[in-house]
Amino acid sequence: MPRSGSDFWCKEIELQIPSLLELDRWGTRYIDRLPMETYDLIVVGLGAVGSAALCQSALRGARVLGIDRFHPPHELGSSHGETRITRQAIGEGMEFAPLVLRTNVLWRALEAATGQELMVQNGGLMLLDAAGQADSQGAGAAFYRRTADCAKRFGIAHQLLTAAEVRQRFPQFVLENGGEGYLEPGAGFLFPERCVAAQLSLAGANHAEVRTNEIVTEIVTDSAGVVVQTNRSRYGAASVVLTPGPWMAQWARTICGLGEAHFAVYRQTLYWFALQENHPRFSPEQMPVFLWSSVRVEKGFYGFPSLDGVSLKVATEQFDVLSDAGSGPAAVAPEQAQDFYDGRVRVSLRGLTSRCIRATTCLYTVVPDHSFVIDHGVDSERVWFASACSGHGFKHSAAVGEVLAQKALGELPTVDLRPFARQRFKVNI
Numbered sequence: 001m002p003r004s005g006s007d008f009w010c011k012e013i014e015l016q017i018p019s020l021l022e023l024d025r026w027g028t029r030y031i032d033r034l035p036m037e038t039y040d041l042i043v044v045g046l047g048a049v050g051s052a053a054l055c056q057s058a059l060r061g062a063r064v065l066g067i068d069r070f071h072p073p074h075e076l077g078s079s080h081g082e083t084r085i086t087r088q089a090i091g092e093g094m095e096f097a098p099l100v101l102r103t104n105v106l107w108r109a110l111e112a113a114t115g116q117e118l119m120v121q122n123g124g125l126m127l128l129d130a131a132g133q134a135d136s137q138g139a140g141a142a143f144y145r146r147t148a149d150c151a152k153r154f155g156i157a158h159q160l161l162t163a164a165e166v167r168q169r170f171p172q173f174v175l176e177n178g179g180e181g182y183l184e185p186g187a188g189f190l191f192p193e194r195c196v197a198a199q200l201s202l203a204g205a206n207h208a209e210v211r212t213n214e215i216v217t218e219i220v221t222d223s224a225g226v227v228v229q230t231n232r233s234r235y236g237a238a239s240v241v242l243t244p245g246p247w248m249a250q251w252a253r254t255i256c257g258l259g260e261a262h263f264a265v266y267r268q269t270l271y272w273f274a275l276q277e278n279h280p281r282f283s284p285e286q287m288p289v290f291l292w293s294s295v296r297v298e299k300g301f302y303g304f305p306s307l308d309g310v311s312l313k314v315a316t317e318q319f320d321v322l323s324d325a326g327s328g329p330a331a332v333a334p335e336q337a338q339d340f341y342d343g344r345v346r347v348s349l350r351g352l353t354s355r356c357i358r359a360t361t362c363l364y365t366v367v368p369d370h371s372f373v374i375d376h377g378v379d380s381e382r383v384w385f386a387s388a389c390s391g392h393g394f395k396h397s398a399a400v401g402e403v404l405a406q407k408a409l410g411e412l413p414t415v416d417l418r419p420f421a422r423q424r425f426k427v428n429i
Contacts, residue, residue, distance in 0.1 A: 038236040039065045039209075041408050042228050043243065044216045046072045047079040048196060048394050049386050050243035052106075052401020053408075055199035057241075058206035062409055065235060066203065067228070069247070071212040073196040075329060077245045078363050078389055081270050083189045083304050083313060085289045086395040087124050089151035089158065091143040093371065095419035097154050099396040102415055106398035107190070114198045117191070122305065123288035124187025125170065130163075130178030140293030140300060148182055159183045172281055173290070174348050189289050189304055192394055199398075216244075219255065221380040239408040242377075242385040243401075246325035246363045255385055257378030258422055263387055264366045267323040267330055271337055272311040272358040276351050282306040292348055301344045311357045314345060317364070317391055325363060332359035364391045374400065374420040376407070384408050388420075 039062075043054045046068040054066040070076055086104070090096035107119045128144045151158040161181040166173060175181065200210065211230070218229040219240060228235045242248075242255055249260040256262070280286055287305035303314035323330075337356035345352055367373050370390045377383030384407050388400045403413045 036227070036234050036236040037065075038225075039063050040237065041065075041239050041241065041405070042067065042226070042235055042237040043241045044219070044228065045242065045244035045247070046196070046200065046210070046212075047077050047243065047245050048192065048397035049388050049401045049404070050241070050245075051196045051199035051203070052398045053241045053243060053404045054208050054210075054401075055110075055203040055206075056402040056405040057409060058203040058208035060405065060409060060411075061206075062405075064203070064208045065237070066200070066208060066210045067214050067216055067230060067235075068210075068212050069215045072200065073193040075360065075362075077325075078365065079192045079196050079245075079394065081192065081313075081360060081362050082307070084192045084394040085124065085187070085291070085302060085304070086119060086121075086190050087147075087184060087187045088156045089147050089154065089184060090392075091126075091147035091150065092392055093146070093419075094150055094153060095416075096392075096396060097150055097156075098415050099399045101154070102399035102402070103396055104186075106402060107195070110195075110198055110202065110398070113202055116194055116198045118195050118198060119188060119190050120284055121186050121188040122284040124184045125166070125173075125288045125290045126182040126184075127166065127173060127175055127290060127292045128180050128182075129293070130176050144180075144182060144293055151182075151184065157185050170287065172287055172350055174350060183288070187289060189284075190394060195394075195398075199401075219251075219383065221377065221382050226380075226382050238382065240383045241404045241408050242383060243388075243404070245389065246365050248365055248385075248387045249325075251385070255377045255383055256373065256375070256387075256422065258373070258425060262367055262373070262425065264319075265323045265325050266317075266319055266321065266364045266366060267361050268315060268317055268364055268391075269332055269336065269340075269359060269361050270313060270315045271332075271340055271356055272313050273337075273341060273345060274311050274353045274355040274357050275306060275309070276353055278309040279351060282312060282351065283309070292344075301340075301348075303349075312349075312352060314340075314349075316340070316344065319366065323363065330361045332356075332361065365389045366391065368425065372396075372400070372420045373422050374403070374417050375422045 041064045043066045046066045057064045163175045163179040166175045166181040215231045220227045226237050226240045246265045249263040252258050252260045284305040291302045293300045301316040306312045341354045372388040374386045406413045
């Protein structure tokens, strides 16, 4: 009896591919030869910086693709938590001021384009209590002085207040005589989830493509371009911007030319404590964001005005216990909240109860000098990367994203990137 066409095809396949393992290998080789979708630029990681890079490249008319392992904005990285402080005079270093000043321009442009409120400049108050002021060599006093020096250098409006002036203007704070305050009217807070969503929305309106819940597994460069392999597909591009946040360590050697230890991940905890009463003095109109430097409260803490009239968000930073990017949000025990209230809030703020209404965590990706690393790939200028967090990255993120887009698309950058090059770590590149 003659064989049917399908029987003949199946027999030929059996002769050529005698096992399922070989079939898998054949299939992989075949997929590798399929035509790829190609782009001017691919952005890997769509958090604060990545969404900005995607948006800015799309606004420039580039054909751009964004890829994220989750569905941003989300609560599994560093770009969440309702609010983030923005400051113009940066105590972390003079080199950051041009980034935040440019970022503030971009936030206002993004607000105009999307109709979203993204930045509230209700003022920022930095407090140094008497113990911190007396410890002139301490980290808190040094940060306070650098902030004031930065404001003077860049012409940023500010006031220096005595403890009595702080208490008179802002009775929420328990600042004893001998302390002092730095007040910056142009400081305030950002809505991080809104910022990410607005940038992704504007990018999409300008024809950017986005792939979510897709994991990039390999980035390969050659003289012709870059190939990005994911768990779902392969894409080609002239250039790639890599901004994976807490997952940067997996690219440390192949892309960044650094060791994995250069990108340490620390989990931070955010608390919302209940107000004793819904009083106008806790509103953004009457209460600035604040950073408190004190020997008494260890490394200090920071906080925001109340947005709901019910609770007030406060937090601190820890760089003692390492975390893992893939472990997900951690539960916050009631005793952690009580310890935070007793050690910091109760002795520094009036009008808050010990009842913790809400607590969550976020991740910091920290390089050894607590700065940023923004550079091209170790083997190619077709790849640009940024680990722009170290606990103070969101306020700079729009400008960092813009600069990455500019570098990847062959434009001159608006901000000098040299202070953030990896060469300062004295590694072989």
